[in-house]
Amino acid sequence: MDKKWMAAVAVLLGILTYLFIGFAHHSSKMSSIVKELQGHRGNGTQRYHFVLIEQERYNPYWEMVEKGADQAAQEYGIDIEFAGAVRNNVNEQLNLLEKAIAARVDGIIVQGLNEENFTPVIDKAVKRGIPVITIDTDAPSSQRLAYVGTDNMAAGERLGELVVETTGGSGKIGVIIGSDQSANQLQRLDGLRQVVEQHSGLEIVDVRSSNISHMEAIQQAASMLREHPEIDILIGTSATDALGMLQAAKSLKRDTLTIIGFDTQKETLAAIRNGEIEATIAQQPYLIGGMAVKLLYDHFQGQPLQSEYYTEVKVLDSSNVEEGESL
Known part of the structure; x- marks a missing residue:
C-alpha cells in the first residue's frame, strides 16, 4: 500500500510540475504579447x-x-x-x-x-x-x-508684406481661410490684418472659410467675387484655397485678379509658372x-x-x- 501511495504522490507531483511549467510559459508569452500591444517588443529590445x-x-x-x-x-x-x-x-x-x-x-x-x-x-x-x-x-x-x-502669426505677416510688395500697397482684398475652427488659420489671418492695417490703400473686404475643401474654396471665392466686384486681390491661407480661387476667377472671367496662396500643391506651383497665381507661402x-x-x-x-x-x-x-x- 505504501509503495502504491508513494507512486500516486509521485505521479501527482509530476502532473503539478508539468502544469506549473506550462502556466509559466503561457504567462511569459502573454506578457510578451501585452508588451507588443503597448508598443514594445517582447524580446527586451524597446521599439516605440x-x-x-x-x-x-x-x-x-x-x-x-x-x-x-x-x-x-x-x-x-x-x-x-x-x-x-x-x-x-x-x-x-x-x-x-x-x-x-x-x-x-x-x-x-x-x-x-x-x-x-x-x-x-x-x-x-x-x-x-x-x-x-x-x-x-x-x-x-x-x-x-x-x-x-x-510660426503662423509671422507667416500671416509675411503674406501681408507680399501683398504690399506685389500691389504697391493699394487694393481691395478677399481672403479665404482654411477653417474658422483652426487656431493656425486664424493666426495667419491676424498676421495678415496687422500688416494690411498699416497701409491706408489696402482693405480686407471679406473673409470666408473653405473648410479645407477645394470645392468649397471655389464656391466661396465665386460668391465673394459676385458680391464684391471691387475685389482685385485674393489671398488663401491653406493649401486648397489658391486653386479654388483661381478656378472661381476663371469661371467669372476675372483674369486681372492678383492671387496669393499658401503651401506647395503641384497645381499651385504649375499655376505660378503659368503666371496665373502670383506667389505662395511655402511651409516645410x-x-x-x-x-x-x-x-x-x-x-x-x-x-x-x-x-x-x-x-x-x-x-x-x-x-x-x-x-x-x-x-
Missing part, C-alpha cells in the same frame, strides 16, 4: 509605437508630413501609425486622440486645432504617461512636450513630420526639449518656383 493624427488624410500637405515622419521613424527604428479624418472634422480628430490614449501608445503627434477642446485631452494623455508633440497648430496652454511647425511639412518624430525619440533618450521649434517659410514666385518641389 507613435501615432500621428492628421487634420485630413490624403491631403497633399499632410501626405508630405507623413513622408517626413515615416522616414524619421525608419531611421530610429520606430513603429508609426497615421490616422486622420477623411474630411476636416475636429470631433473626429478628438475621437482619434482618445483612441490613441486608450491604446496606450508610446507617443502622440497631433494638431492642437481647437485649443479649448484639445488641451484637456492632450493633458489626459500626458497624465497617463504618453508624451505629446503638437504640429502645425499649437496648444500652448496644454502639457504638450513641444510644438513643431510654422516634410521637415515638420520628421522633426516631430525625432523630438519624441530624443525625449525617450532623456534629452531636454525646447517649448517651440519653428520651421521657416519661404515665398515662392516665378523666379524660384522650382524650389517648391523639394519642400
Whole structure:
C-alpha cells in the first residue's frame, strides 16, 4: 500500500510540475504579447509605437508630413501609425486622440486645432504617461512636450508684406481661410490684418472659410467675387484655397485678379509658372513630420526639449518656383 501511495504522490507531483511549467510559459508569452500591444517588443529590445493624427488624410500637405515622419521613424527604428479624418472634422480628430490614449501608445503627434477642446485631452494623455508633440497648430496652454511647425502669426505677416510688395500697397482684398475652427488659420489671418492695417490703400473686404475643401474654396471665392466686384486681390491661407480661387476667377472671367496662396500643391506651383497665381507661402511639412518624430525619440533618450521649434517659410514666385518641389 505504501509503495502504491508513494507512486500516486509521485505521479501527482509530476502532473503539478508539468502544469506549473506550462502556466509559466503561457504567462511569459502573454506578457510578451501585452508588451507588443503597448508598443514594445517582447524580446527586451524597446521599439516605440507613435501615432500621428492628421487634420485630413490624403491631403497633399499632410501626405508630405507623413513622408517626413515615416522616414524619421525608419531611421530610429520606430513603429508609426497615421490616422486622420477623411474630411476636416475636429470631433473626429478628438475621437482619434482618445483612441490613441486608450491604446496606450508610446507617443502622440497631433494638431492642437481647437485649443479649448484639445488641451484637456492632450493633458489626459500626458497624465497617463504618453508624451505629446503638437504640429502645425499649437496648444500652448496644454502639457504638450513641444510644438513643431510654422510660426503662423509671422507667416500671416509675411503674406501681408507680399501683398504690399506685389500691389504697391493699394487694393481691395478677399481672403479665404482654411477653417474658422483652426487656431493656425486664424493666426495667419491676424498676421495678415496687422500688416494690411498699416497701409491706408489696402482693405480686407471679406473673409470666408473653405473648410479645407477645394470645392468649397471655389464656391466661396465665386460668391465673394459676385458680391464684391471691387475685389482685385485674393489671398488663401491653406493649401486648397489658391486653386479654388483661381478656378472661381476663371469661371467669372476675372483674369486681372492678383492671387496669393499658401503651401506647395503641384497645381499651385504649375499655376505660378503659368503666371496665373502670383506667389505662395511655402511651409516645410516634410521637415515638420520628421522633426516631430525625432523630438519624441530624443525625449525617450532623456534629452531636454525646447517649448517651440519653428520651421521657416519661404515665398515662392516665378523666379524660384522650382524650389517648391523639394519642400
